[in-house]
Amino acid sequence: MQYHLNGFRAGDPELHPAAREQGEVPEVLDVLIVGCGPAGLTLAAYLAGFPEITTRIVERKAGPLERGQADGISCRSMEMFQAYGFADKVMAQGYDVRETTFWKPDAEDPSRITRNGWIPDVEEGLSEMPHMILNQARVHDMYLEVMEKSPSRLVPDYALQLVDLVVDDGAEEYPVTVTLERCDPGREGERVVLRARYVVGCDGARSQVRRAIGRELVGDSANHAWGVMDVLCNTDFPDIRRKSLIQSAEEGTLLIIPREGGYLVRFYIEVDKLNEGERVKSRNIQVEDLIGAAQRILRPYALDVKDVVWWSVYEIGQRLTDKFDDAEGDVLPHVFIAGDACHTHSPKAGQGMNVSMGDAFNLGWKLVSVLTGRAAPDLLRSYSEERQAVAQDLIDFDREWSRIISERPEGAGGDAPRFQEAFIKNGRYTAGMSVTYPPSALTGGAAHQGLARGFAIGARFHSAPVVRLADSKPIHLGHVIGVAARWTIFAFAPEEDRGLPGGAIAGLCDFLGSAGSPVLRVTPEGADPDAVIDLRAVFAAGVHDLAYEEMPEGLKPRKGRFGLMDHEKIFGTDPARDIYAMRGIDRAEGALVIVRPDQYVAHVLPTGDHAGLAAFFEGVFLSAR
Structure with missing residues (x-):
């Protein structure tokens, strides 16, 4: 780390001198980010280092995320965290995934499971960074700390939700007009109207920003219901502190993801196949159903759940928008979407948070380049061009992986289950190393x-x-x-x-x-x-x-x-x-x-x-x- 360049600085070297203090939401600004998920905070932490760019990030919730949701951090995301300066902190606090074990029905008694083998979780030499598991909320905390210590002193404006967004392509400076509504007690319904050069919607699968620019998530459901729960438990299952993929003969599939701290563990549990057009909420699945399913899949091993920290039930589905911005024809983009606002998929491949952060990391430097006059606004077209293709690859991979992992075993004995072969084959993808941008103004040809x-x-x-x-x-x-x-x-x-x-x-x-x-x-x-x-x-x-x-x-x-x-x-x-x-x-x-x-x-x-x-x-x- 380099500091003292412009004079000796006592104290925390990560705390930059403040260029300004954040006040009320201004009437005009350069970038408005909607949503404090991983994509929004990745972008906000990037832009916070440039106090000459006026940036604000709003979130409809009352405060930061505390628990649940994503936990897998790919090697590629860890490389990105190194650039932000907190990769070491993630390694110190998180669970370092070293091995993955595979279990299948026992050949002599298919009602019991048996270990089929184990492999290194990440291919040797693929990255200097490990595959980590850490609560998404802690990742958010680290981004928030970067923002708070930045020259911009950027902090989210909580309890503000977007209710309207209009783009005036004829306006030269601030073409996007945004209406926000307060949700905090005592100020409910108060409205804030502002104008921005650029707006980025990181507001999830039900994105208001996406709807405002007329984009639509298109795709289908695989008609499978899965449950997920973070628990504190006792068990005699020997691989409870290893990442494990377990396929039973009759009770479905279970993924075990050890969590940070040495005791917490996450279970992804195949619950049921849905009928055509059926929604998972109609099954009224409760956490007791998830615990029971996990206990049946793990036989002959016992599972005693002491505390459920967080749980949810979801349907597998893959959906994607055709573009990640509002550009049409010769009109340049002024509104962008990132993360779940433009691509949704199952969480079992561990790519949702990672690809979302990759979206924002791609967009961040491009916004800086344009807003500081380094590059022409045309550069911003490349965001949708590059990242939509990445998301399409993710959708294709997730669809195939979800299908394979839900297949019934072909027999109790024999070679490695198909999901074991698929895991090995797709190791570079799950590590986040499969992205390759095609030749463009930003990527040269291969002559040399x-x-x-x-x-x-x-x-x-x-x-x-x-x-x-x-x-x-x-x-x-x-x-x-x-x-x-x-x-x-x-x-x-x-x-x-x-x-x-x-x-x-x-x-x-x-x-x-x-x-x-x-x-x-x-x-x-x-x-x-x-x-x-x-x-x-x-x-x-x-x-x-x-x-x-x-x-x-x-x-x-x-x-x-x-x-x-x-x-x-x-x-x-x-x-x-x-x-x-x-x-x-x-x-x-x-x-x-x-x-x-x-x-x-x-x-x-x-x-x-x-x-x-x-x-x-x-x-x-x-x-x-």
Whole structure:
């Protein structure tokens, strides 16, 4: 963590100096976020770091979430949490999923279950981050803390619900008029009218924002009812502290998800098949029914539930909107939807909260880029284009996974159940690593992919260990990417390059300091040199074979009001885990790996392709000069 840039700061370094204090909801603002779910808070925490952008988030409930709902945090979401600065806190408080066990009917007595095997929950080397389980409310708390400590001092406006939204495409500055209604005691029915540049609906499956822009969730139900409960219990089932998928002969399927704290556990219980058109509420299922079903599925093991912390019953269904914004034809978007407002599915694949947060992480840096004048408003079209395709993949996966997990066993004996095979096959998907954005203005072509085979263009940047030259500190390279809406150029030097004049890295630094530099073109006057595009260099040598004093000045930028040198831009290889070997970097040629603010690889270019570098950023940014 870097701080003291503009003077010594005592106390908590995560508490930023306040740019302003939050007052009553203003009449005009840049971004209004509706809904304090995972998508809304992900976006709010991102925008809170930019006090020049006036942001507010409203929630119809009286206060923060306390319990229940989602709990699975994918490896990819943990990588994102690292950018926000609270991944370590999630790892300390949550349940770290290491193994998944599989159970099926015993061949000799199908009324009993028997363990069929176990596998690592996450493929080795897929991410430096684990798969975690933590109450969604705690994740919310961590986002809220980021917001409260931000320069904006952003806190939600609770007990405010949206009742009307109108877009005037002819209005230049604040085209969206929103009417909110207070729900707090003593002020019920009071209305607040405001105008905004952009509105983002993160207000769930019954989204008022979605309805206001004429979008509709389309899909169907799989006619299956499932129950979920968080309980404190005693049992002799040996895998109660392992993630377990259990398929009984006659009583249905059970998923066990150990929860944080060492005692709490979640059960997903297959309850019943619904008739065509039937709704689950007509069955009047009670928590005692869920407990009984779990006890029958677990035979011969006993289950004694001591306390039910939270429970619910739901129908499996997959629904999706055709677009995630209000854009039509040549009209640019001003209203967006994210999370359950635009895609709903079953919770058993553990992707609902994760994909919702991914929506907001994608939209956040794009809103910042447009509102700060870095990019043209056309950039905002890419949100729906990229994330609607991701949600469609999720729907397709969830439909197939829900079908497989509800199938009856083909027989008591034999090989691994089909759901075990499907779990292994889809491991990269459930870890959140399946998203790959297609070529666009934000994602280049694959002509030079061979220079960095392990950094697939369009996929998330797969971090690997390096050692910082200035202080010999081992770090993960991807952890330098924060939530500052900055692009990153990772310059991997050819093997013989040590940063000296005449080498590829020195030549790159010379170019980026010249009149044709894309960095100079997009960086506002007076801003730090890395405010918009951050250059980092990695050398194919250990730090003791490199000389910091001989490195190009472009890798030692002066920043802040004192012009202090940033010493954290240069890295050598970790002798035990060579990033060049791990990520397929061409040692002879090196590579330029351009990474978007949301941690996805935008392009791979030769180290000497300065024209290609400039041309790529020409398609992304407006000139700041």
